Amino acid sequence: MNAIETHGLIKHFGKRTAVDGLTMSVPEGSITGFIGPNGAGKTTTLRLLLGLVRPDAGSATVLGHSLTEFERYLPRVGALVEAPAVYPGLSGRTNLEVLARLGGHPRSRVGEVLETVELSDRARDRAGTYSLGMKQRLGVAMALLPDPELLILDEPANGLDPLGIIGMRGMLRLLRGQGKTILLSSHLLGELEHVADWLVMLHEGKSVYCGTARELLSQRVELVIEPEDDLQRELVTRITNAAGHAVTTEEGALRIACPAGFDKALDRQARETGVTNLTIRVEQPSLEQLFLALVKGQRP
Amino acid sequence: MTSVIRAFGSEVLKFRRWSVLAGTGAMVLVSTFIAYLTFHQIASGATGKEMTGLIEAFRTPQGLVAVIGQARSVIIAIALIMVAANLASEWTLGTLRNLLVLQPHRLRWLAGKMLALVLFVLLSMLLTLVVSGAFILILAPGQGIRTEAWTSADGLGIFVEFLGNEALCLVGISALGMLVAVLTRSVVTAVGVGLAYILVLEGIIAVVAPEVSQWFPGRVFNTIVGATVPMVGPTPLQGYPAALGAALLWIVGLVVVSAIVFPRQDVKA
Numbered sequence: 411m412n413a414i415e416t417h418g419l420i421k422h423f424g425k426r427t428a429v430d431g432l433t434m435s436v437p438e439g440s441i442t443g444f445i446g447p448n449g450a451g452k453t454t455t456l457r458l459l460l461g462l463v464r465p466d467a468g469s470a471t472v473l474g475h476s477l478t479e480f481e482r483y484l485p486r487v488g489a490l491v492e493a494p495a496v497y498p499g500l501s502g503r504t505n506l507e508v509l510a511r512l513g514g515h516p517r518s519r520v521g522e523v524l525e526t527v528e529l530s531d532r533a534r535d536r537a538g539t540y541s542l543g544m545k546q547r548l549g550v551a552m553a554l555l556p557d558p559e560l561l562i563l564d565e566p567a568n569g570l571d572p573l574g575i576i577g578m579r580g581m582l583r584l585l586r587g588q589g590k591t592i593l594l595s596s597h598l599l600g601e602l603e604h605v606a607d608w609l610v611m612l613h614e615g616k617s618v619y620c621g622t623a624r625e626l627l628s629q630r631v632e633l634v635i636e637p638e639d640d641l642q643r644e645l646v647t648r649i650t651n652a653a654g655h656a657v658t659t660e661e662g663a664l665r666i667a668c669p670a671g672f673d674k675a676l677d678r679q680a681r682e683t684g685v686t687n688l689t690i691r692v693e694q695p696s697l698e699q700l701f702l703a704l705v706k707g708q709r710p
Numbered sequence: 711m712t713s714v715i716r717a718f719g720s721e722v723l724k725f726r727r728w729s730v731l732a733g734t735g736a737m738v739l740v741s742t743f744i745a746y747l748t749f750h751q752i753a754s755g756a757t758g759k760e761m762t763g764l765i766e767a768f769r770t771p772q773g774l775v776a777v778i779g780q781a782r783s784v785i786i787a788i789a790l791i792m793v794a795a796n797l798a799s800e801w802t803l804g805t806l807r808n809l810l811v812l813q814p815h816r817l818r819w820l821a822g823k824m825l826a827l828v829l830f831v832l833l834s835m836l837l838t839l840v841v842s843g844a845f846i847l848i849l850a851p852g853q854g855i856r857t858e859a860w861t862s863a864d865g866l867g868i869f870v871e872f873l874g875n876e877a878l879c880l881v882g883i884s885a886l887g888m889l890v891a892v893l894t895r896s897v898v899t900a901v902g903v904g905l906a907y908i909l910v911l912e913g914i915i916a917v918v919a920p921e922v923s924q925w926f927p928g929r930v931f932n933t934i935v936g937a938t939v940p941m942v943g944p945t946p947l948q949g950y951p952a953a954l955g956a957a958l959l960w961i962v963g964l965v966v967v968s969a970i971v972f973p974r975q976d977v978k979a
């Protein structure tokens with residue numbers, strides 16, 4: 411079962427297309443990493459799923475209900491969208507009580523979520539006096555308030571200290587253990603590698619990868635080539651680009667993120683043009699390198 | 711219905727902010743000060759031409775209302791700012807996205823919030839009139855002014871009638887503030903547009919084409935109060951019943967347009 415499914419979702423803002431025919435899925439009970447460069451359309455997609463903005467085309471289902479009936483599924487969803495929005499003149503606790511009253515959640519829940527995000531000792535202070543990370547914690551507490559089945563978090567680790575990030579990791583795993591689904595947009599790819607079991611990668615409003623994190627990480631390799639001269643460098647770049655993969659240069663070495671097996675094809679094609687002394691090292695890529703490759707590979 | 715009550719309760723919690731309480735404070739202080747100045751001028755025997763009506767009314771049962779009602783335009787302006795800024799701040803702060811995920815029925819949220827806001831504005835107005843009225847009543851004997859006419863059954867009747875019309879006026883102003891906030895979605899723009907409309911635009915039209923402007927919302931909300939006590943504002947050219955009907959129609963219209971626009975808007979805040 412999928413907690414979220416979208417089909418050809420489109421959203422324009424004036425002439426700009428923020429989400430451009432997005433088809434993706436988020437399996438129930440997963441921690442799904444939602445990644446993509448700035449402006450890829452992640453936040454807009456989350457707003458669409460939350461009924462805050464209307465799609466221009468396409469459809470989606472969330473927790474078994476169509477996007478158009480967002481009143482039906484939103485009571486089971488908790489969300490932090492973009493930077494946390496708080497009333498600076500109210501205490502952290504009152505900020506949560508405002509939302510608890512609106513959603514009809516018991517007051518005791520406010521104390522619980524404050525404990526979860528470790529903000530209890532500052533809960534009586536005005537939210538306007540909070541540090542960046544403390545505001546972020548308050549935002550996460552707001553998302554947790556309804557004890558949601560589906561938790562949508564937009565860059566929740568923004569501004570958190572290392573301890574906070576580790577705490578967040580533990581919290582997300584705990585919630586997944588309780589059977590909840592978490593859709594997590596983040597630029598901290600190293601962090602996502604730790605927790606995500608499903609990945610959706612967005613580029614210019616489209617999905618460039620939607621599948622298990624393990625598959626992406628294991629079916630892909632990174633080739634490292636140290637060319638001996640410019641001729642080799644050009645040759646490798648040409649063959650790789652022709653195959654639709656991107657080449658990045660790091661300290662003189664060429665790095666290519668590609669499906670496993672491309673090293674053989676590259677070597678064969680190089681030999682065909684008479685280059686026999688190419689040394690290709692195959693490495694296990696990080697999510698960050700895959701991200702760069704997928705995103706750059708999309709550009710002609 | 712429960713969700714409207716929840717939205718109301720949630721809104722009440724937000725009154726604990728200085729930015730909200732400052733509106734009430736300003737209303738009470740400025741109105742009392744203006745009432746005091748007016749009272750002082752009359753009590754010390756001022757005789758301006760524009761004051762004659764006021765001086766005549768001063769010793770009648772209308773006297774107290776005529777004095778404390780001098781700050782009416784300030785009350786209207788502050789009420790408009792309070793409603794428009796408060797509602798628009800949900801967009802400016804971005805808090806609207808939190809609220810609408812918890813209460814996706816947007817109109818239920820808006821209804822609960824506006825009920826709380828209107829109640830708050832009316833209580834602020836009541837507090838203002840009570841404070842400035844009490845202040846004048848306390849000052850009067852010291853200046854040798856007799857207050858029996860003001861506190862007579864007649865005087866109290868006029869006060870209550872004034873209060874009723876003033877409440878309706880502020881309900882109308884709140885509806886106007888709501889629509890302006892929903893359309894502008896920003897505190898600064900909402901306050902600017904709201905004040906510019908009511909103070910400048912309607913003012914200009916009132917000078918060039920009074921027979922048209924007498925039907926405009928800001929004008930009818932204002933003149934229904936002037937109908938009770940002519941000293942406190944313009945009187946309705948079209949007569950009280952017609953002005954009252956127009957005021958009620960405007961309130962319905964402003965609410966209906968807000969209720970059509972708001973649920974269809976993209977929340978990009």
Ligand SMILES: Nc1ncnc2c1ncn2[C@@H]1O[C@H](COP(=O)(O)OP(=O)(O)OP(=O)(O)O)[C@@H](O)[C@H]1O
Binds near residue numbers: 428446449451
């Ligand atoms: N309210 C808006 N008005 C106009 N354009 C918008 C609006 N919101 C988003 N956009 C545009 O839509 C595109 C996608 O924006 P979005 O905020 O969804 O990106 P994102 O993936 O969340 O980026 P980031 O990683 O920087 O948060 C961008 O080009 C952005 O400029």
Ligand SMILES: [Mg+2]
Binds near residue numbers: 452453454492564
């Ligand atoms: Mg974003």
